[in-house]
Amino acid sequence: MKYPRALDDLLESFRKYPGVGKKTAERYALHTVTKFSEEEIDEIIGSFQRIKTEIFDCPICGNITDQNPCYICKDDSRDKSKIIVVEESKDIIVMEKMNSYHGLYHVLKGAISPSNGVGPEDINLSSLMERLKDDKIKEVILATNLSNEGETTALYIRRILEGSGIFVTRIAHGIPAGANIEYADEVTLSKALEGRREF
Amino acid sequence: MKVKNLNLSNFRLYETFKISFNDHINIIKGNNGQGKTTILESLYFLGLTKSHKTNNDKDVIKNNTQYAKINSLINFNKKDSQLSVVISKTGKKAKYNQIELSKLSEYIGILNVVMFAPEDIELIKGNPQLRRRFLDLEIGQISKKYLFNLQNYRKILKERNNLLKSMQQKQVKDFILLDIITDQLLGYLDDIVKTRKDFLNKIAKIAILKYQEISKSNDQLQIKYIPSIDKNYKTEFLSKYQYDIITGSTSYGIHKDDVEFYLNDKPAKAHCSQGEIRSIVLSIKLALIDFIKSIKGDFPILLLDDVLSELDEIRQNQLLKNININTQVFITTTNIKEINLAKINNYKIFEINNGQIKECIKDEPNL
Ligand SMILES: [Zn+2]
Numbered sequence: 001m002k003y004p005r006a007l008d009d010l011l012e013s014f015r016k017y018p019g020v021g022k023k024t025a026e027r028y029a030l031h032t033v034t035k036f037s038e039e040e041i042d043e044i045i046g047s048f049q050r051i052k053t054e055i056f057d058c059p060i061c062g063n064i065t066d067q068n069p070c071y072i073c074k075d076d077s078r079d080k081s082k083i084i085v086v087e088e089s090k091d092i093i094v095m096e097k098m099n100s101y102h103g104l105y106h107v108l109k110g111a112i113s114p115s116n117g118v119g120p121e122d123i124n125l126s127s128l129m130e131r132l133k134d135d136k137i138k139e140v141i142l143a144t145n146l147s148n149e150g151e152t153t154a155l156y157i158r159r160i161l162e163g164s165g166i167f168v169t170r171i172a173h174g175i176p177a178g179a180n181i182e183y184a185d186e187v188t189l190s191k192a193l194e195g196r197r198e199f
Numbered sequence: 200m201k202v203k204n205l206n207l208s209n210f211r212l213y214e215t216f217k218i219s220f221n222d223h224i225n226i227i228k229g230n231n232g233q234g235k236t237t238i239l240e241s242l243y244f245l246g247l248t249k250s251h252k253t254n255n256d257k258d259v260i261k262n263n264t265q266y267a268k269i270n271s272l273i274n275f276n277k278k279d280s281q282l283s284v285v286i287s288k289t290g291k292k293a294k295y296n297q298i299e300l301s302k303l304s305e306y307i308g309i310l311n312v313v314m315f316a317p318e319d320i321e322l323i324k325g326n327p328q329l330r331r332r333f334l335d336l337e338i339g340q341i342s343k344k345y346l347f348n349l350q351n352y353r354k355i356l357k358e359r360n361n362l363l364k365s366m367q368q369k370q371v372k373d374f375i376l377l378d379i380i381t382d383q384l385l386g387y388l389d390d391i392v393k394t395r396k397d398f399l400n401k402i403a404k405i406a407i408l409k410y411q412e413i414s415k416s417n418d419q420l421q422i423k424y425i426p427s428i429d430k431n432y433k434t435e436f437l438s439k440y441q442y443d444i445i446t447g448s449t450s451y452g453i454h455k456d457d458v459e460f461y462l463n464d465k466p467a468k469a470h471c472s473q474g475e476i477r478s479i480v481l482s483i484k485l486a487l488i489d490f491i492k493s494i495k496g497d498f499p500i501l502l503l504d505d506v507l508s509e510l511d512e513i514r515q516n517q518l519l520k521n522i523n524i525n526t527q528v529f530i531t532t533t534n535i536k537e538i539n540l541a542k543i544n545n546y547k548i549f550e551i552n553n554g555q556i557k558e559c560i561k562d563e564p565n566l
Pocket residue numbers: 058059060061062063069070071072073074
């Protein structure tokens with residue numbers, strides 16, 4: 001069966017979401033058409049439009065926000081001597097859930113990967129350098145992903161901060177908390193050993 | 200390790216195929232083109248998630264079908280386990296006791312496989328790529344760390360080559376990034392070179408003895424690892440930065456390694472007869488069996504694809520003598536008479552005809 005044009009367009013829009021395949025997109029689209037009231041559809045359209053007009057990147061840290069600057073950059077009670085550098089805004093949400101870090105953040109909006117056409121100039125790096133001119137900042141904590149791209153990015157930032165007097169650290173990787181050593185695979189274990197600390 | 204049974208669906212010519220194997224020797228006889236090799240290919244795929252015949256996995260999917268499936272009950276460490284591999288047009292997935300493993304590297308090596316096929320003489324005579332493939336497949340089936348390093352090396356090599364190409368067009372070149380990606384590459388390279396060296400040393404030590412047994416001689420077989428680079432990595436790489444940018448590719452690295460074989464100090468490629476080359480390859484395969492046994496505590500399965508009949512009687516007997524009674528073996532042949540059955544006990548013979556298989560009764564006079 002062929003769907004009406006508008007339904008087909010909606011289906012294609014849903015397919016743009018990560019993890020949504022053809023079948024799921026079809027279900028969402030049909031659900032929208034058959035189960036939602038006109039008010040509900042207006043509500044959804046309204047939320048999408050508000051995202052376009054109200055949400056933007058914080059000019060200081062790059063985090064998504066609806067106020068300038070974002071609630072973290074604005075918060076005077078935060079420790080302004082530390083910056084955690086992450087790849088995406090969603091990483092901040094995870095970090096904030098820890099409830100144990102009270103410093104600042106910086107969102108790179110990507111990671112360096114020449115094979116994906118992303119160089120150092122294509123991520124939000126120059127604004128980080130600009131922020132680091134502030135003497136108050138003593139430590140940069142590199143929390144990019146532990147993938148090859150994340151590692152390239154972290155190493156790159158470390159290199160350009162050499163001699164700046166800023167203390168550069170990298171999040172550790174290894175055995176998950178509460179895990180038993182005997183169940184860790186050999187690769188994880190050797191990474192954990194590499195990153196061992198004085199005790 | 201024992202493969203107790205094998206179920207294929209849509210694997211090459213087989214729409215469905217079922218067979219239960221003997222614990223020791225399995226002889227599969229049949230004319231050419233009847234699907235003998237395909238059975239060995241599927242066993243190889245079951246263990247290593249690759250074909251020995253093709254680099255394109257999709258080739259094994261039966262025409263006009265969506266996916267091929269290999270399902271098997273194996274016995275390892277006195278325990279039965281279910282293995283399955285599904286090959287579709289978009290990729291392949293492996294299951295261990297019905298649980299899908301997120302990474303193939305977690306699966307490879309559960310069932311260890313050593314194969315000896317006619318085309319294996321190319322290991323000596325063919326291009327270096329085949330020898331690197333040999334290293335990666337064989338080390339990969341015993342070391343997850345090696346697979347991990349290899350996978351990352353390939354990813355970073357791709358990043359590096361892309362960076363080099365993009366640097367060609369830039370007025371101001373970012374040497375910091377090149378330096379960092381080079382360091383990342385070297386981190387994996389060092390480990391891979393050491394592992395390859397160590398592996399070949401160990402194999403060489405066993406293979407020299409195997410060769411003397413098979414050939415009943417005192418001939419000296421030597422296996423030499425020729426790494427494209429094995430010291431002063433950073434200095435060597437640095438000296439090629441400009442050259443690498445011009446060519447847009449990486450001059451040194453494990454993707455340029457090679458292995459050389461010598462018999463009595465003479466290069467095997469140029470000086471050895473066909474028979475000698477076959478014996479060298481056979482010695483290496485037998486050495487692999489012992490080596491895998493020493494690491495995994497059990498023998499890999501051995502696949503002999505149409506090679507027994509190509510060996511003379513002495514070599515054939517030496518090979519059969521070398522096979523431990525606890526090793527499961529799969530032999531294909533067009534002519535059963537060329538196999539010295541008197542030297543084997545505990546075997547089953549299967550006959551294959553146009554994709555149909557049946558077990559032969561041993562007393563049949565026309566065997
Ligand atoms: Zn902010």
